[in-house]
Amino acid sequence: MPLRLNAFKRTVLVCCASSQNSHVALVNGPVLDARVPERTExxxxxxxxxxxxxxxxxxxxxxxxxxxxxxxxxxxxxxxxxxxxxxxxxxxxxxxxxxxxxx
CATH class of the missing domain: 3.40.190.10 (Periplasmic binding protein-like II)
Structure with missing residues (x-):
């Protein structure tokens, strides 16, 4: 019986940060925008x-x-x-x- 990759799919949460803003994305799913407001103080x-x-x-x-x-x-x-x-x-x-x- 051949191995089916679909049976092993998982949703993975990936967090990425940069100096400008932060994004949270779901792999193989919708992208969620979670920007953190920048403070000056x-x-x-x-x-x-x-x-x-x-x-x-x-x-x-x-x-x-x-x-x-x-x-x-x-x-x-x-x-x-x-x-x-x-x-x-x-x-x-x-x-x-x-x-x-x-x-």
């Missing part, structure tokens, strides 16, 4: 509460980097000395888990 995660938060802010202050938070109830701030940097205050374990932060 770098997201920097800092602890939001506790001793780690105060120690980190003290370290940045010693480095002459001031963290400017417009509203203390917001979790986003800026460091005026560093252009294109956005500070995000989060729990320490979320900083490690969160894939949306660069630093």
């Amino acid at each position: 770098i997201r920097f995660g800092l602890p939001s509460k506790g001793r780690m938060a105060s120690d980190t802010l003290d370290l940045l202050k010693d480095c002459r980097l001031s963290v400017k938070q417009v509203n203390p109830r917001q979790y986003v701030a800026q460091i005026p000395q560093l252009a294109n940097l956005e500070v995000w205050f989060q729990r320490p374990k979320d900083i490690v888990r969160n894939w949306s932060l660069e630093i």
